[in-house]
Amino acid sequence: MDKNQQFWQRFLELSQQTNDAESIQFFVDRAELVSIDGDTITVYLDNPIKQDYWENNFQENLRV
Numbered sequence: 679m680d681k682n683q684q685f686w687q688r689f690l691e692l693s694q695q696t697n698d699a700e701s702i703q704f705f706v707d708r709a710e711l712v713s714i715d716g717d718t719i720t721v722y723l724d725n726p727i728k729q730d731y732w733e734n735n736f737q738e739n740l741r742v
Contacts, residue, residue, distance in 0.1 A: 686711040
C-alpha cells in the first residue's frame with residue numbers, strides 16, 4: 679500500500695469515528711482520492727453539492 683492509499687485509509691477511519699453512518703454513506707462512500715500534491719489533496723466527488731459538506735466537516739481529517 680503506497681502513502682496515498684495509507685492516507686486515504688486513515689481518512690476513512692477518522693471520518694467514521696467523527697460522522698454518523700448516514701453521512702458517511704452519502705458523502706464519503708463514492709468519493710475517491712485523486713491525488714496528493716504537497717499539502718493539496720484532490721478528491722473526486724460525484725455531486726457538487728457534497729463539496730460544502732466536505733469543506734465544513736473533513737478539514738481536520740484531510741491534513742497531510
